[in-house]
Amino acid sequence: MKKIWIYVGVILIITIILPTILVKTSKFISLENKIKIKDIKKEEKEVKKEEFDGYIKVYDTRTQEVVKLSLEDYVKGVVAAEMPGEFHIEALKAQAVASRTYALHKMNKFNEGHPDHPQAPLCTGVHCQAFLSIKELEEAHSKKWVNKYWPKIEEAVEDTAGEVIYYGKEIAEPLYHSTSGGMTEDVRDVFSNDSPYLKSVSSPYEEGAPKFKDISTFKVDEFLSKLKKKYPGVNITKENLPEKVKLVERSESGRIKKVMIDGQVVSGSEIREIFNLNSTNFKIIYNPKTEMVDIETIGYGHGVGMSQWGANGMGKKGKKYKDILKHYYTGVEIKKYKKE
Structure with missing residues (x-):
């Protein structure tokens, strides 16, 4: 009889008590709960991601301070610094789209700050894109120059507002330079990386460039x-x-x-x-x-991407800014920027 009670006790421990202990002490999570936890983490991550509000942070290399500018105002300062105001309006528009795209590409790539200037993804120097304020333009040129060319630069930027260069679904990195000398360079031969839209193409109409x-x-x-x-x-x-x-x-x-x-x-x-x-x-x-x-x-510059003097020549020959961009950047589309 004693053996029978011992046997019954063992059975009870195995079938009732032990499973209860395991349930109470284990960290078992059902598949349903796993899915819920993943969703919560995903939502938390999405909340932490800063949405683009039309403004960008730029590290001012002259004052060594970070400034917040609207993207379009930033592009105006870049176009004024990077391309002669005397250039054809279609060339200036092409530069505006390229500069805007470059800024957004860097902003997405270095959202937490560029390795060379951790305070912001972009800077005002040629390391990223040169940028000049109206006051700095007056100092570099003259007030007369600003009065003559600033409205033209504003027109180029405002007429292309929000337009960006895409390759497929990705924002392109549209490199550009002053003068190609008749033929642009494949990015592989300069920066040791490949890009389907930065291929060598002809660049006519550059003969007037001072550094041709x-x-x-x-x-x-x-x-x-x-x-x-x-x-x-x-x-x-x-x-x-x-x-x-x-x-x-x-x-x-x-x-x-x-x-x-x-x-x-x-x-x-x-x-x-x-x-x-x-x-x-x-x-x-x-x-x-x-x-x-x-x-x-x-030629003048690394030779990859859009030749600015070539763009000016194409504009004078009647080409529109989208034609210019699609010539220098192989297989791209120009579309309004969509927040990712």
């Missing part, structure tokens, strides 16, 4: 000194210069990708930086009789 072609002249000793300062191990003299500096590779647009300096392969961008050249589309000419080195350059 340029020549930088150096005494051979100065030229060699600059090279040796950057590359201390090279053995280059006046006598062996033509054999020691050789072209290795050009891009499809004609820009120099690689140069060999006494057996050492370096990038065209490094040579541009050493000699402060207008672009990487250059040619080095040494005259041993005069002991002078001429570096001829074509």
Whole structure:
């Protein structure tokens, strides 16, 4: 009989008491509750995400303060700083859309602040996009210049208000530069990353650009000194210069990708930086009789995206700003910005 009661007790423990303890002590969550918790977390995350209210934060590199500007007022200051006010109205409109798109792209990418200026996603320097207030424009040009060109800049921005460049569903990063020299550059050959809309395209009508072609002249000793300062191990003299500096590779647009300096392969961008050249589309000419080195350059800037002087030329030829943008940015659409 005693054995029977022991047996009954064990059964009770297994079937009733133990499950009760497990239910009370476990952290078991039903599938339904899991879904509810996920929804709550999702809602909390959405609440924390700051919605775009038409204003952006910009780090002023001159005062080292963060200012809050309406996007459209910011774009006006960028267009005035980045493109000559004398340019065709369609070119200014193209610049307005490109600058607005660039700002929104950076704002989305660096919502918590740019690594180089954590206080804000954008700055007023050329590191992002140059920006000048009306007061700064008067100081840089004159009050007469502002009275003449500011209304035109306002017109360009206001006529394109809210318009942004999209590639598919994504806001594009529309890089731009002053003068391409007849052909823009594929982004892969400059910044080592690929983008389907930043491809090399023709850029006609740039001949009037002041830096379409340029020549930088150096005494051979100065030229060699600059090279040796950057590359201390090279053995280059006046006598062996033509054999020691050789072209290795050009891009499809004609820009120099690689140069060999006494057996050492370096990038065209490094040579541009050493000699402060207008672009990487250059040619080095040494005259041993005069002991002078001429570096001829074509174009001004990195060459990726929209050529501003090309846009001005297209505007003069009757092209509208959307035509200009779609020419320089392959496969894009221009649409009103939608809050994400």
